[in-house]
Amino acid sequence: MGLWEDAKNIRDKDPAARSVLEVIILYPGFHVLVTHKLAHFLYRHHRFFLARLVSQLARHITGIEIHPGAKIGHKLFIDHGMGIVFGETTEIGDNCTIYHGVTLGGTGKDTGKRHPTLGDNVLIGAGAKVLGPVYIGDNVRIGAGSVVLKNLPANATAVGVPAEVVRINNQKVCPADDLDQQDIPDIFQQRIAELEARLSRAEARLQGEYPPGPDQLGDPLPPRGD
Numbered sequence: 001m002g003l004w005e006d007a008k009n010i011r012d013k014d015p016a017a018r019s020v021l022e023v024i025i026l027y028p029g030f031h032v033l034v035t036h037k038l039a040h041f042l043y044r045h046h047r048f049f050l051a052r053l054v055s056q057l058a059r060h061i062t063g064i065e066i067h068p069g070a071k072i073g074h075k076l077f078i079d080h081g082m083g084i085v086f087g088e089t090t091e092i093g094d095n096c097t098i099y100h101g102v103t104l105g106g107t108g109k110d111t112g113k114r115h116p117t118l119g120d121n122v123l124i125g126a127g128a129k130v131l132g133p134v135y136i137g138d139n140v141r142i143g144a145g146s147v148v149l150k151n152l153p154a155n156a157t158a159v160g161v162p163a164e165v166v167r168i169n170n171q172k173v174c175p176a177d178d179l180d181q182q183d184i185p186d187i188f189q190q191r192i193a194e195l196e197a198r199l200s201r202a203e204a205r206l207q208g209e210y211p212p213g214p215d216q217l218g219d220p221l222p223p224r225g226d
Helices: 003-013 020-026 028-044 048-062 187-206
Strands: 077-079 097-099 103-105 129-131 156-159 164-167
Touching: 003 020, 003 028, 003 077, 028 048, 028 077
Parallel strands: 077 097, 103 129
Antiparallel strands: 156 164
């Protein structure tokens, strides 16, 4: 697979794309894949200054900043792309979809592996942040605006700040193909509903609407003397 397959993948996934030629000429998500191949080649051959020069020129043209050291698999779909950042030790599997405003970054001045690794068929929603040397399993969906700070298992959805994991009916899915950023549970609303239900039950007990249980009854009164 090569750049032609990358362009066809973008055409197939983006309903606004009318042809492969349109993708090749007009899509910044495709342009940055072209420039990154050159930058990554220079990086692997220790031409670090030239590699960074190419990546920074691409950043000014596309609004997408990919460090030359990042490893990208086949058929990456970057939708819109503005504001995306991939760190030096980032690794991205095949057939992933990443929306604008996403950061695959580090958490400080650590050395060595310090950026995320993505499995295959991963979808990351707009504005999400994945930080540190975490591993994101295959077929994972990360909700828009989420902040991921720990590993995520395969076939899961992560939502929130910091992100928490929920399953989608325990079924294997391919979010990178369906492009759905909305099919995610609202865990905060669920917790509020649970708290409201607990509060209602507590109020009902205090108001005497429920008969007291055995554990709520005190010691019986001693019999009255004659």
